[in-house]
Amino acid sequence: MSTLPTFEILGFPVSLPILIISLLAVVIIPIILGKLLTSGSKTGPSSVILLAGPRDAGKTSLLLYLQEKTLIPTQTSTTPAIVKLPPSALSPAGSEDDGSTKPFHLKDTPGHPKLRSTAINTIIQPTESCMGVVYVLDSAVLSTQARITDTTEYLYELLLAIQKRYAVLSESNTSTEPIPLLIACNKNDLFTALPSTKISNLLQTELSRMKETKRKGLLGAGAGENDDEDLDLVLGDEASDQITWEGLKEFGVEISIQSGSVKSGNIDGWKSWMAACLDA
Amino acid sequence: MLDLFEVITTSGVVLWSKSYAPVKPSIINSLISDVFIEERNQPGSDGKWFKKDSYTLKWTLAADVGLVFVAVYQSLIHLTWIDELLDQVKKLFVALYGEKIKASTGTKIQCHFDQYFEASLRSLERQAGGAATTRPTNVSTDDPSSDGNGGGFSDGDEWSSPPPMPGVNNTGISDFQHRTPYSSEKPNPLIEVTPSATSAPVSPATMAQALLQASGRRPGRPRRNRKSAGPSSASSTHASSGEERSPARLSNKPKRGKEMRIWGEDGIAAEANDERKLDYSAGISTDDEQDTLRPKPEAIDQDTWGTRTNKGDFLLKDLDYEIDGILKQANSAENNEETNRKGPGGIASGLVGGAMGYLRNFVGGKTLTREDTEKAISGVMTHLLEKNVAREAAVQICDSVQTSLVGQKTGSFQSIESLVKLAMEDALRKILTPTTSLDLLREIGQVRETEERPYVISVVGVNGVGKSTNLSKISFFLLQNKLKVLIAACDTFRSGAVEQLRVHARNLKELSEREGGVVELYEKGYGKDAANIAKDAVSYAGTNGFDVVLIDTAGRRHNDQRLMSSLEKFAKFANPDKILMVGEALVGSDSVQQARNFNAAFGKERKLDGFIISKCDTVGDMVGTLISMVFATGIPVVFLGVGQNYTDLRTLNVKWAVGLLMS
Known part of the structure; x- marks a missing residue:
């Protein structure tokens, strides 16, 4: 046998x-x-809306307001936070329906300059399903040049990251949805706050100037050594330094701008933008 | 006095806070930005405290649940028990809400922590005894064992805790106070007006009298006490709630007397009864006719006094016991962990745990302790030292990385080494990332547009690091952008320094003439005061329409006080927009001290604005000087010199630098 x-x-x-x-x-x-x-903590959440912006702009406050519907005091964040919210969190104040869509996640990121890579990485990583970016800024401090520069610089990096992601994804995939970005001008209840149209113009001119000096500026160290293509990528059209929201559309960056205030609860515009973002 | 105590998550949510005086939120924000994010400790603090405006801040971290506990108090006052309070509150808070916090992913949770905090604060203050915060009361010094009044005195001890802390027991005071009869009205304000009562002398006699008189009306206090001390109302100030209640209570007393009379509705011959009742009520509510009636209630009182006080105290005792229990548990858990770590083998359960722990080393999911990371950290440290990072900087960076790793879990199939490496990369990136914009061209443009004055840049540094060379590189870069540049030769010390700049200026002129740049040298020979020449050069540039003034200075040894002291005057006279320090990439451990000394040399208000790291082409991948200098001062690297030509100037690419350092 x-x-x-x-x-x-x-x-x-x-x-x-x-x-x-x-x-x-x-x-x-x-x-x-x-x-x-x-215990399976690695599964990345689906349908994330990213909250980014300079510090003290009100990102964490906005997150908590959507979650708890009240104002909660906050301090400077040092780590990101992801919160799962029911879709009812976005329904305008008063109405209590719309149980149709699925829950979504809000990701709050620190705004300190040294910690901005969190938000940038969330956008660039194609594995993360980022449905939209809310760029929260403090519209009451945009009268000083230092704060304008800070606000614009972060926005520039974010827009560049969105453009890069779109460029990478559209190469491999034909039907790529661009990530929309909402510039949420927070704190418009304050006396010194600028109106959103003015902020819109200000940011466009500042972005244009930034693009110009970046083009004229020195190369970064190590440039050209190991052909890192992200070093020579510029925001928008390479031919001109002018940056307009319309001009950025063809590069996969869709920008809307709205005023509001977390403190006075005036955030319905942002809510409906987020809801539209999730439906898309 | 403690001004503010906050419990904050690392994601920025204030979970719980208690403020005794208004403190701007920016105070704590600057602590978080400066110490936690930029990791810059204030000189002399050793990372233990942080001073801002007139406040001193102390803090403790609970890394595993991502919490920060911050105490803010006036710098003038020396509070010895703050560290203990932080530690105790941390243990309590983590024990009570740790699980909830972990589940909530760093957002808001409900916590009713006020009572616990008050109780621990009070007990610490009592322990501190003669500390500045406890008022000099003589009530508490009496020995409570003398007679029946002793109970009252020991209670008085409780009440003598600083009034601005509204707490469990203080609600008792207000309750009690409104039960005291009219005749004792006099001492009452002293008890009631809480914040000002701190310094008001309360004689033991009046206090005791008040207590005695009050004792007759004590029944029912414990229950009410418990109610009012409940979590919901504990935060409301007792003084105001007392005021609301007081008129009603006081008007109640005569009413009750009248009702009694009406009560006897059935009898015509109820007169005798009536009188008795009248007497009875009078005996309690007023002390005027106490001579005959006094002994009786007092006799009852003395029996019930003790138990009542005990009951009244029970609430507090409960809390104290609870707190003690939680603290003991936390402590014993810590001890257990330690003993477990010491002897993992031996017992059967220990073996299983050991095996699991061993397995976790490979498959991940291991919760890291300091000991686990020790080996990997020392490996990374050696690596950093090999990359020419100064020892002081390397040690501190490794330490903070190690601290941040404690309590973290390894991912699946992630070794401790790779986790440590990732954390180190993050830390290095964080150090090198600048906090302000470094776009020189834009800044020059803005200054020219808005202020119509030349933009002034000066370079400082140790001898022979390449100040003049880098200055001419910068001017070449500016000339290519069609700016009018004035070079001021303020090295009036070393022979040949002016001639050297003259050659540079001539070369640059030739190179840039075609592109429309204008460059000029401003020289005043040798031996003159550099600060004055710099000032003249700036005003000359202003009148002649130059865009940028570049000031070269004499090289100086950073630990020579005589040479360094002239820098303060220089900074004041020339008032440069940017003071850049040139440091060579070749320098080793000295880099930290160089950066610190130069940063401190410009006086209190002025700091360095950036570094130029020269000779980067000569060190290959050993660019540790970058880290050492930035880490020591928190000042960003603006330019890198990477060669001998005018074009060999680069900005710092953080990704590139981190890549080199970790390779």
Whole structure:
């Protein structure tokens, strides 16, 4: 009677199936254990709306207002926070319906210049499903040049990241939806706040100027060494330094701008923008 | 006095706060930005405190749940128990709400922490004894064992805690106070007007009298006490709630007396009864005719006094016990962890745990402790040192990375080494990322547009690091952008320095003539005061329509006080928009001290604005000087010198630098 081939391991006869089973067990059990031990925290959330903007603009306040419907004091954030919200959080104040769409996630990111890479990386990583970006800014401090520069610089980086993502995705995929961006001019209840149209013009001219000086400026260290293509990518059209919201559309950057205020609860415009963003 | 205590999540949500005086939120924001994000400790603080305006801030972190506990108090006052309070509150808060916080992913949770906080604050203040915050009361010094009044005195001890802290027990005071009869009205304001009562002398006699008189009306207090001390109302100030209640209560007393009389409706011959009732009520509500009636209520009182006070105290005792229990648990849990770590093997359960822990090393999901990361961290540290990072900087960076890793979980199949490496990359990126815009051209444009004055840049540095060379590189860059540049030769010390700049200026003129740049040298020979020449050069540039003034200075050893002191005057006279320090990439451990000394040399108001790291082409991938200098001062790197030509000037690319450092 022909038997299955057996091996001798450490003096014990072992048949092939047993050997295979035990080998499989050796391979699989750690994987299962690993899955169990890390308890599946790796699954990235779907349909994320990103909150970005300079610090002290009111990102965390907006998040908490949508979550808790009240004002909650906040301090400077140092880590991002992702919160799952029911779609009713976006329905305008008063009405309590619309249970049709699925819940979404809001990702709050720190606005400190050293921690802005969190928001940028969320956009650039094609694996993260970013449905829209809300760029929260403080419309009451845009009278000083330093704050304008800070606000614009971050916006420039975000727009560049959105453009880059669109460029990368549209190369491989034909039907790529661009990430829309809402410039939410917060704190319009304050006396010194600028109207949204004025902020819109201000940001466009500042972005244009920034693009110009970036083109004229020095190269970064290490440029051209290992052809990192993201170094020579410019925002918008390469031929002209002028940046307008319309001009950016063909590069996959769609921008809308709306005033509001978390403090006075005047955020219905932003809510409906987010809702439209999720429906798309 | 403690002004503010806040519990904040790292995502920026204020979970709980208690303020005793208005404190601007920007105070804590600057703590977070400066210390937590930019990791710049104030000189001498050793990372233990932070001063801003007139406040001192102390904090403690609970990294595993992502919480920051901050206490803010006036710098003038020395509070010895703040550290203890922070530690205690941290343990309590984490024990009470830790699970909730973990589940909430860093957003708002409901917490009713006021009572716990008050209780721990009070007990610490009591322990501190003669600390500045406890008022010099003599009530508490009496020994409570002398007689029945002792109970009253020990209660008085409780009440003597600083009034601005509205707490469990203080609600008791107001309750009690409104039960005291009219005749004792006099001492009452002292008890009621809480904030001002701190310094008001309360004689033990009046206090005791008040207590005695009050004792007759004590029944029912514990229950009410408990109610009013409930979580919902604990934060409301007791003084106001007391005021609301007081008129009703006071008017109640005569009413009750009248009702009694009406009560006897059935009898005509109810007169005798009536009188008795009248007497009875009078005995309680007023103390005027107490001579005959006094002994009776007092006798009852003395029996019930103790228990009542005990009951009255029970609420507080409960809380204190609870707090003690939580703290003990937290402490014992800590100890257990330590012992577990010391002896993982031995017992059967220990073996299983050990095996699981061993497995976790490979498959991930291991919660890191300081010991776990020790090996990986020391590996990364050696790596940094090999990259020419100054030892001081390397040690501190590794330390903060290690602290940030404690309590984190490794991902699936992620080794500790790779986790440490990722964290280190993050830390380096954070250090090198500038906090302000470094776009020189835009700034020059803005200054020219709005202020119509030349933009002034000056370079400083140790001898021979390449100040003049980098200055001419910058001027070449500016000339290419069609700006009018004036070079001021303020090195009036080293022979040949002016001639060297003259050659540069001639070369630059030839190179840029075609492109329309204008460059000129402003020189006044040797031996003169550099600060004055710089000032003259700036005004000359202003009248002649130059866009930028570049000021070259003499090289100076950073630890020579005599040479460094002239920099302060220089900064004041020339008032440069940007003071850039040139440091060579070759320098090792000295880089930290160089950066610090130059940063401190310009006086209190002026700091360096940026670094130029020269000779980067000579060190290959050992660009550790970048990290050392930026880490020591928090000042960004503006330019890198990468070669001998005028065109070999670069801006810093953080990704590139981190890549080199981690390779």
